[in-house]
Amino acid sequence: MTLKTLALSTLALAAALIGGDARAAGPAPAAAPSASAGITTRGWTATQGGRGGRIIKVTTLAAAGPGSLAEAIAATGPRIVVFEVGGVIDMAGQPLKITQPFLTLAGQTAPDPGVTILKAETTISTHDVVIQHLSFRPGEFGRPKKGGGDQDAISALGGARDVIVDHCSFSWATDENLSASGPRFDGKTPEEWRKATSHRITYSHNLIYEGLGNSVHEKGEHSKGSLIHDNTSQVLIYGNVYVSNRQRNALFKGGAQGAMVNNYIFNPGDRAVHYNLLDKEWVGQPWQNGRLTLVGNALRHGPSTVPGMAFFTMLGQGDLELHMTDNLAHDTQGRPVPLLGNGPTTTGKIIVAPKADLPPGLVVRSAADLARELPPLVGARPWARDPLDARVLADMSQGRGKLIDSEVENALGYPRHAPTRRPFNADAWNLDDMSPKAGWTALAKP
Template sequence: MSPIRRSPAWYALLACLLCLALPVSAAADRVPAFPGAQGWAAHTPGGRGGQILRVTTLAADGPGSLRAAVETRGPRVVVFEVGGVIDLGMKELRISEPYLTIAGQTAPHPGITIIKGGLTIAAHDVVVRHLRIRPGDGHRPKGSGDIDAITTLRGARNVIVDHCSLTWATDEGLSASSTRFLGEDESQWMRNASHDITFSNNIIAEGLAHATHPKGEHSKGTLVHDHVSRILIVGNLYAHNYERSPLFKGGARGQVVNNLIYNPGQRAIHYNLIAEEWIGHPYSRGEMVLRGNVLRAGISTEPLALFMVGGSGDVDVHAEDNLAVDRLGRPVIEATGRYTTAPVRINEPAAAPALPFGVRLLPSAQVQDAVIETVGATPWDRDPVDRRIVADVIEGRGTIIDSQDEVGGYPQYAPTRKPFVEADWNLGTMEPRSGTYPRGEPLR
C-alpha cells in the first residue's frame, strides 16, 4: 500500500492549527520585548500585560518613587511622569520581583538620571531601557566601598539592558554575575549563573580608577562572571575604562558584536579563568565570539591588543572583522589577532557560530558611525554628560578619571513633569505610537 501523499498546503494548515493549540504564554514568548530586541533574552515579556506604575516623584523612596514601583509584586511596567535626578544616597536599588519593564523613555526632558547608587537585577524577565545611572564616589574616602551602575546577580535570566548611559561606577559599569559553583556540576553552575542576557546600545564610560574600591584601581567596563552563558553584548560604546570592555571569566560563553571601544587602558576585550579561584573544580570551557568590533586608542591607552587571553583551561574563540587602530588611525594588530602568554588553550571553531536572534552584523568600517548615532539613554536628546563623552570619542579626546568632579561633577537638572498618556504608547512594547521620541522642552 503506497503512503498517503500530503500537499504542502496541508502541512501548512496543520502547523497553523498546532500554533493555535499552544498555550497563550508559549505564543507570547515568540514576541520580541520591543522592536529591535536582540539575543537570547529578546523574547522576554518583561512586565508586558501587567499594571502600569507611574513614577511621580524624584525622591529615593516612598509613594510614587521608582523604588516603590520596582519593589511592587507581579508583572508591571514602570513609566515616568517626572524628569530629573534621583539621588539614591549611595544605596542600592534592587530588583527582586520578576516580570518588570522600566521604560525610561517615557520620562519628560531631561529624562531620568540616577546618581549615588546602582541598580541590581536579582530576578528574571526584566527589561531596563533609557536610564542614566551615574554612581560616582559620593565624596567618600578611598577604599570605602564599590558600586556597579547595573549588575545582574546569580539566577537572573531573560534580562535586557538597552539604551542606558552608565558612567562613574566604582566597580563595573555593567556586569553579569554568578556565584561560580552553585550546584553539583557544570550544567548546574551555568543554570544558576546569570544567563540569557542582552546588553545593547549602552554607553559604559569613565569607570573611576582610583576612587573608593577597596582593591584600589578599578576603572572597569563589563565583567561577565564565571559560567555566565548566552550573553550578547552588542552595539555598545565603551569609553575611558582601564580594562574589561568586556572581560569574560572562566567558562563564560557569549558573543561580543559591533561594539566601539575607545581609550581603554591596559586591556580591551579579554578572557581569564583564574586557577586559584577554581581549586578543587574541573575547568569549564569558555566561548567568545568577537565580530565586527572596533578599538580606537586614546590618551590613556597603553600598548595592548584588541583581545587578550590569560589564565588556564580552554576557550573557544571565533574572531572576525575586528579592527584596532592607534591614535593616528594605524592598524595595531591583525583583524583576528589575539595575544596570550598563559597556559590557556585557544580553540578556533571551524565555522562561525550563528548570530543570536535579531542581530544584523555590521562590517567594522560602519560600526563607529552606527554606534555614535544610536547609543545611550536618550540619543534623540542627550544630556550634557553623554554629549561630552560622545564628542570626545569623535574628536579623540578625554582620559580615564578618578572622580566625577574632574568632568563637572554630578548633574543638577531642574525637575520637570508631564502626564503619561497611555494612548500615546504601544503598551506591549513601550514604543511611542508616533514612531519618534519627543524632543525639546516638556510640559512643566
C-alpha cells in the same frame, strides 16, 4: 528634522538594529502576562518584561516612598514603570534591588531631561526584566579612597535570566559599569552552574564610560567596563560604545559563554576585550572551556591607551573556544594594532572556532561603519542627549578622553537638572514595546 521625528526614527532604527521581534508566546508561566501579549526576542533573551501588566507611574524624584522608582521596582506582578517626572534621583548610597520579575522600566516616557540615578548600585536577581533609556552614575561622592562600598552601575546577579538592558548610559561606577555575574559553582554539574548564574542576558546600544580608577574600591585602581563572570552563558553584548574604561571592555571569565557584536571601544587603558580563568578561583572544580564569539567590533586607541595594546588579550590558565570575524583595531594615528595578545603568565590556549556562535536573526554591521553609525544611536535618550553623554561622544569624535579617579574630575560633575513634569499619556505609546506612536508629541515637549 523635528525633535519628535528624530525621537521616533531613533527608537525605530534601534529596535530594528537589535534584531528584536515580537513572536507569539507559548503557554504563559505563572504570574506572567497573557500569551496573547507575545514575547520579545533579543539575542538569546526571550522576555515579556512587564508587557500586559499594570502601569505604575513614577511621580517623585525621592529615593523612596509613594510614587518613587524604588517603590515601583519593589512592586509585584507584571508592571510597566513610566515616568511623569524628569531629573535626578539621588539614592545617597542606598541600592536599588530588582527582585520581582516581569518588569519594564521605560525611561523613554520621562519628560526631558530624562531620569538619572545617582550614588547607587542597581542589581537584578530575577527574570524577565527590560530597562531602557535611563542613566546610572554611582560615583564616589566624597567617600574615602580604598574605603570599600564599591558599586556596579547595573549588575545581573545569580539567577538573573531573560534580562535586556538597552539604550542606557553608565558612568563612574567604582566596580564595573555593567556586568553579569552570580555564584559560579552552585550545583553538581557545569550545566547546573550555568543555570544558577546569570544567563540569557542582552546588553545593547548602551554608552559605558569612565569607570573610576583609584577610588573607593578596596583593591585600589578599578576602572572597569563590563565583567561577564565565570560560567555565565548566552550573554550578548551588542552595539555598545565603551569609552575610557581602563580594562574589561569586556572581560569574560572562566567558562563564560557569550558574544560581543558591533561594539566600539575607545581609549581603554591597558586592555580592551579579554578572557581569564584564574586557577586559584577554580580549586577543586574541573576547568571549563570558555566560548566567545567576537564579530564586527572596532577598537580605537586614545590618549590613555598603552601603545601596541591588542584588541583581544588571552589571560589565565583555562582554554577558550574563540571565533573572530571582521574586527578592527587601530592606534591613535589610525595604524593597525594586533587583534590578539597574551598576558605574560598566560597558559590557557585558544581553540579556534570555525563558526560564529550567535543568536539567530541577529543583524550584524560592518566594523568599518561603527565609528560613524553607532554614536548617534547609543545611550539614554539619544534624541535629547544628557550633557555628560554629549561631551564624552564629542571628545571621542576628536580623539580626546582620559581615565579618571573621581566624578569631580569631569568638568560637568554630577548632573543637577531641575525637576520637570508631564502626565503620562498611554494613548501616545505602543504599550507592547514602549515605542512612541506616530503622530503624537509625547517626546517632543519637556
